[in-house]
Each structure stands twice: as C-alpha cells, then as structure tokens.
Amino acid sequence: GAVVSQHPSWVICKSGTSVKIECRSLDFQATTMFWYRQFPKQSLMLMATSNEGSKATYEQGVEKDKFLINHASLTLSTLTVTSAHPEDSSFYICSARGGGGATHEQYFGPGTRLTVT
C-alpha cells in the first residue's frame, strides 16, 4: 500500500526557534497533502491543505505566517513552525492523497511530536 513518512518523529526545540517537519510519499505521487494537529487525547484538526506547486490553503484560525507550508514536489511537503512557543507543542500529522479517480483516500504519516521548551 501507499506509504507516507514523516521526519523527524520527535523534536524538542527552544522557544523562539523554528522547526521544519518533512512529509514524504514514498511510493506514489501526492498531488494533495494535508497537515493536521492533534492535541493529547483529542481528535485531528486540519491545519492546511497543500497542492504541489501552489500555495497552501489554511483553515480558519491557523496562522499562515507561523505555520509555513511548502509543497515543492509531488513527493514532499514541509511544515515549518516559525518562532515556536510552548503552546505550539503538539503532535503534527500529515497525510497524502494521490491524483486521479474519485477516491478521497488519504494515507497518513506516523506523526511528529513537537515539544517546545
């Protein structure tokens, strides 16, 4: 099946620094990638949708200048948390969807746990 990887799986950073998280589709071309945030014991909240080669579409309430998303190729999207603060500590999950067909199946990455100290 389709595999999506994320790197790193866990990162600790100091308040005020920036962190980049990578999401890769390993065996298929992902025309659309999604970034989610999951707080402990809570559901996934969609942050943004990105299409290869175009600007990401952010959900209401998500600061686009703080959460920079780049989808430069059909197999890679990155999420950069700029000037991170402790309240940004969370589990960030990406998913990817291939092009074509009517299916909306998304393949999820394993997630990245961000801790901001």
Added chain:
Amino acid sequence: AQRVTQPEKLLSVFKGAPVELKCNYSYSGSPELFWYVQYSRQRLQLLLRHISRESIKGFTADLNKGETSFHLKKPFAQEEDSAMYYCALIRAGSQGNLIFGKGTKLSVKP
C-alpha cells in the same frame, strides 16, 4: 455546519461480545463517510468507507440518512480490535478535506 459526533470517549467490552461505535453527522446533501482506526503506536489508517459497503476485519458500517448516523459494528469483538476509532466525513466542496470526530477508544478485555 458540517460536523461529526462520536458520543463515547471510551467503550469497553469483553472478547466475543458485540460492539457498536456510534457516529452521527451533520451534513447537507449526501456525505462521504469513513471510519479510521489507530492502533497503539501506529499511524492512522482507513478501516472502511461507506461507498464501498465492505466488511473489513469483521467490521461493517451502514449509512442511515434518516438518523444521520454511520455506526461501526462488529458482532464478536477480538482483543486485537482494541484501538482508537475515528469517524470522518469529507467536507463539501473540498479537495478531500476530512472532518474528524473526537474518536472512541475501544478496549476489548479478555
């Protein structure tokens, strides 16, 4: 507003007992609904979708438009079914953006 509601945070059953995980939705029109499962220390994965009308790992889910429900059922629970289950729907007019419920943790006891 489009919304998915999973009323139970935790559902605990004994092995061999029937299980039903509830999911209700709010949506204008014909929704596209899914059940996702997340086993311990694993990534989220698709369990089934209502369009396929399939049975996966013994689980089934029927869309009931009258009751706006998409409950997940299994007649005989197994210990390996213990996991977090999320009901989700595709947001109308989106590129497949998923709206998730808060999830139900299923615990199957021996």
